[in-house]
Structure formats: structure tokens, C-alpha cells
Amino acid sequence: MLNLIWVFVVLGLFLISGSVSVNPNAQKQLDRVSKLPGQGFNVNFAHYSGYVTVNEDSERSLFYWFFEAVDDPSSKPLVLWLNGGPGCSSIAFGLAEEIGPFHIEKDGKTLYWNPYSWNLAANVLFLDSPVGVGYSYSNTSSDHLNNGDARTAADSLVFLLKWLERFPEYKGRDFYISGESYAGHYVPQLSQAIVRHNHGLKKQVINLKGFMVGNALTDDYNDYLGLFQFMWSAGMISDQTYKQANALCHDQSYFRPSEQCDKILEQANEEIGNIDSYSIFTPACTAKFSILNHLLRKSNSVGHLRRSYDPCTEQHSKIYFNLPEVQSALHVHMRNSSFKWVTCSEEVSSGWKDSPKTVLDVYRELIKSGLRIWVFSGDTDAVIPVTSTRYSINALKLPTVAPWRAWYDDGQVGGWTQEYKGLTFVTVRGAGHEVALHRPKQALTLVKSFLAGTSMPSLELISDS
Numbered sequence: 001m002l003n004l005i006w007v008f009v010v011l012g013l014f015l016i017s018g019s020v021s022v023n024p025n026a027q028k029q030l031d032r033v034s035k036l037p038g039q040g041f042n043v044n045f046a047h048y049s050g051y052v053t054v055n056e057d058s059e060r061s062l063f064y065w066f067f068e069a070v071d072d073p074s075s076k077p078l079v080l081w082l083n084g085g086p087g088c089s090s091i092a093f094g095l096a097e098e099i100g101p102f103h104i105e106k107d108g109k110t111l112y113w114n115p116y117s118w119n120l121a122a123n124v125l126f127l128d129s130p131v132g133v134g135y136s137y138s139n140t141s142s143d144h145l146n147n148g149d150a151r152t153a154a155d156s157l158v159f160l161l162k163w164l165e166r167f168p169e170y171k172g173r174d175f176y177i178s179g180e181s182y183a184g185h186y187v188p189q190l191s192q193a194i195v196r197h198n199h200g201l202k203k204q205v206i207n208l209k210g211f212m213v214g215n216a217l218t219d220d221y222n223d224y225l226g227l228f229q230f231m232w233s234a235g236m237i238s239d240q241t242y243k244q245a246n247a248l249c250h251d252q253s254y255f256r257p258s259e260q261c262d263k264i265l266e267q268a269n270e271e272i273g274n275i276d277s278y279s280i281f282t283p284a285c286t287a288k289f290s291i292l293n294h295l296l297r298k299s300n301s302v303g304h305l306r307r308s309y310d311p312c313t314e315q316h317s318k319i320y321f322n323l324p325e326v327q328s329a330l331h332v333h334m335r336n337s338s339f340k341w342v343t344c345s346e347e348v349s350s351g352w353k354d355s356p357k358t359v360l361d362v363y364r365e366l367i368k369s370g371l372r373i374w375v376f377s378g379d380t381d382a383v384i385p386v387t388s389t390r391y392s393i394n395a396l397k398l399p400t401v402a403p404w405r406a407w408y409d410d411g412q413v414g415g416w417t418q419e420y421k422g423l424t425f426v427t428v429r430g431a432g433h434e435v436a437l438h439r440p441k442q443a444l445t446l447v448k449s450f451l452a453g454t455s456m457p458s459l460e461l462i463s464d465s
């Protein structure tokens with residue numbers, strides 16, 4: 001009886017003192033998500049969502065959503081997924097449109113199961129990073145206006161270390177980081193922060209094995225070179241604009257071009273017309289949101305990394321993740337009544353501070369450290385096109401280990417691949433900026449090969465016997 005009273009006292013103390021002193025395992029149980037609003041089907045894996053405080057002084061808190069693997073999670077690696085922007089939510093894009101198990105129907109209220117979810121291959125962790133993105137926040141609101149590459153990497157490292165306290169079964173587990181677009185900065189930078197943190201440690205709780213990025217911002221000079229070449233050879237822009245763009249954007253920042261360069265990008269955008277630059281051969285979403293589209297056009301234009309492939313798809317998540325019952329099911333902190341969840345935060349991107357013009361130096365360091373590094377590219381993206389990525393990789397001057405060849409998926413060419421010493425390059429044929437949105441099956445094949453450390457599949461010769 002006395003013992004029981006003590007249990008209540010201790011439990012009461014936990015409740016009174018709030019999340020700060022809840023022990024990690026108890027917090028994990030509190031983060032467990034049960035059935036979501038609009039989820040008309042059962043799933044046989046556990047998932048969790050909530051916050052990790054990465055800075056006690058300014059009270060910065062990052063939101064995560066973690067999905068255990070469908071089968072045998074204890075034997076599978078851990079994969080962290082990051083979207084870019086900067087300012088775009090990994091929940092909005094990676095989870096709800098690309099590689100996550102739950103996608104959202106047109107009504108914005110109903111969920112459906114994605115049969116190519118990456119949690120068929122791994123335990124997958126989505127992180128809204130940095131503060132101001134998605135449900136992530138800082139109680140020092142000026143933090144939202146003062147993000148940058150360096151603090152994003154530092155906060156993400158703290159996040160991982162603290163998250164692993166809450167999920168200790170993943171300490172030492174094979175760990176990989178993946179992402180796309182502006183996460184072409186985040187992923188190598190976080191990998192570098194982990195490698196440096198691990199240096200000299202006897203016991204490495206973050207057992208980083210490698211990373212993989214897609215349509216990734218890598219090196220502004222080469223990314224521009226490839227961008228204009230791609231647009232010109234796809235027949236999207238005039239000879240004159242092609243020449244001017246090369247002259248005026250030479251050596252400019254991709255993320256924040258000079259006025260002159262921006263002007264020529266606008267001109268290119270005029271010539272291109274109302275297509276989806278993130279996926280040039282698929283229809284643009286014009287049905288319901290055409291007026292909105294028009295208003296948003298500037299931020300959708302070439303050279304801007306914010307928007308996703310399908311603005312219609314984005315509209316569905318904007319409804320779903322603003323539903324109070326969804327936020328409560330996901331343990332979202334209700335900060336104030338005027339908070340509105342957005343797919344990409346203008347506040348975050350416009351206030352962005354440091355953004356180096358290249359991360360090739362980070363690649364050089366990490367290739368030396370022996371990480372498995374894969375770079376993929378959807379070859380119908382005109383925002384960070386396949387030509388940009390090829391120029392950036394070529395700038396590393398790596399020796400070739402296995403020459404250029406086609407890879408296959410169900411007897412069809414899925415894309416092309418070349419293996420370099422320290423880096424594997426894979427294209428995905430017919431995919432836009434968000435590869436897994438356009439080619440979900442090929443994207444699952446890709447991540448399986450990456451995690452297994454095997455080459456992309458060749459054509460299987462069917463014997464006639």
C-alpha cells in the first residue's frame with residue numbers, strides 16, 4: 001500500500017514538472033501515436049511523434065515523426081529524412097508526398113497507405129528542421145528569422161543525441177541520412193558534424209554509415225551551369241536567354257542571386273511559361289488552384305527551391321496538418337491560437353543567414369572518412385537538374401570504379417548509374433525534383449540498393465529453359 005502511494009507521488013511529480021523531467025522511456029511512450037484522424041486502415045508498425053528540445057536557453061524544439069519498419073525493425077537500419085527549402089517541412093513533402101507510409105487524399109482529411117513507403121526497408125525518422133519549419137519552433141521567436149546552415153547542423157546533431165536517449169534501442173544501429181533539394185546542404189553538413197563529433201569517441205551512439213541525396217543543391221557554380229544547359233537543351237528557353245544567363249549568373253549564389261541574375265531568371269521563367277519546373281513533362285496543377293498558382297508564381301520560378309512538384313498535393317497536406325484533431329493526435333504543442341502550419345516557411349527562408357556556395361569541400365572530407373555516399377537525380381527536374389549534379393560530381397574528379405550503364409527495374413531502364421571511388425551516382429528516368437513522388441517504385445529499389453551497399457540492379461536475363 002505504501003509502495004503504491006509512492007508510485008502515485010512519483011507519477012504526480014512527473015506530471016507536475018512536465019516534459020522536462022519525464023524520463024526518456026516514459027517520454028517515448030507518451031510520443032506513441034495511435035490511430036490518426038482519417039486513417040481507415042490498420043498498420044502493423046509502431047510510430048511516434050513529438051518534440052526534442054535542442055537548446056534549453058532559447059527553448060528551441062524540433063518536431064519529429066518516427067516510423068518503425070514494417071517487418072522486424074530490430075534488424076533494420078535507421079534512416080533520417082530531410083527536406084530542403086530552406087524552410088520546407090519533411091512531414092509535408094518527404095512523409096506525406098514521397099517516402100512516408102501515410103499519404104493524404106484530395107479531401108485533405110483521409111489518409112491512404114503508400115505501398116512504396118521506405119519503412120518497408122528501414123526505420124524512418126522525419127525531422128522538421130530547423131526551428132520555424134512545420135511544427136518545430138523556438139520560444140525565442142527571433143530564432144525563426146535567424147536560421148542558417150551552421151546552426152541547423154548543430155541543432156540536428158543535438159536532436160539525434162537526445163532522440164537516441166529516448167529510443168536507446170537505436171544507439172549504435174546502422175544509421176543513414178537522406179534528403180533532397182536544399183537538404184543537399186543539410187545532409188552532408190550534418191554528416192560532417194556527426195563524423196567530427198564521433199572522432200575519438202570509444203562508443204559511438206550515432207553509428208553513421210553513409211548518406212544519400214537527390215536533386216541536391218551542391219555547388220552553385222556547377223548547379224547554374226547545368227541548369228541553363230538543361231533548360232536550353234530541353235527547348236525551354238531561347239538562345240539569347242541561355243547566353244545571358246550564363247554571363248550574368250556566373251559565380252552567383254543559387255539560393256540568393258544578384259538582382260541582375262534574378263532578372264534573367266525571371267526572363268527565363270517568362271519564356272518557359274506555366275509549366276511545372278519541378279517536373280517538366282507532367283501537367284501543372286491548374287485545376288482548382290490556378291489563381292493561387294499565379295500569385296505564388298514568383299516563388300515557384302526557376303532557381304527557387306521551395307515548392308514541391310504538385311501544388312494540389314500540397315493543398316491536401318495544408319488542410320490535414322492544420323486540423324486540431326490531427327495536431328492533438330501528433331502531440332503538437334499548441335503555441336498560440338494564430339499558429340498556422342505551412343508546407344514551407346517564408347519566414348525561415350527569407351531570414352536565412354549562412355549558406356555556403358559549395359559543399360564539395362564537405363564531400364571531399366567525408367569521402368576520405370569512408371562513408372557510403374550516393375547521389376541520385378530525377379532527370380526531368382529543371383530546378384536542380386541532372387546536368388547540374390553531373391557537373392558538380394565531375395568537379396570532385398573521382399576515379400571511376402564501374403562505368404556508366406543503365407539500371408533496370410522490372411525489365412525497364414529505371415535510369416543510369418556510374419560508380420566512382422567513394423561515390424555512386426544514380427539517375428531516375430522520368431522523375432522530377434521529388435523523385436519518390438514521381439517514381440515511387442524505383443525510389444524504393446534505389447534505397448534498398450543503397451542500404452544493402454549493392455550496385456543498382458542490372459537486366460536480369462530470363463533463360464528460356
Ligand SMILES: *[C@@H]1O[C@H](CO)[C@@H](O)[C@H](O)[C@H]1NC(C)=O
Nearest residue numbers: 053058059060061138139333
Ligand atoms: C515554450 O513555451 C511554452 C509555453 O510557455 C511551453 O509550454 C514550452 O514547454 C516551451 N518550450 C520549450 C522548448 O521549452
Ligand SMILES: *[C@@H]1O[C@H](CO)[C@@H](O)[C@H](O)[C@H]1NC(C)=O
Nearest residue numbers: 141144335336337338339340
Ligand atoms: C503566434 O505565432 C505566430 C507564428 O509563429 C507569430 O507570428 C505570432 O506573433 C504569434 N502570436 C502571438 C500572439 O504570440
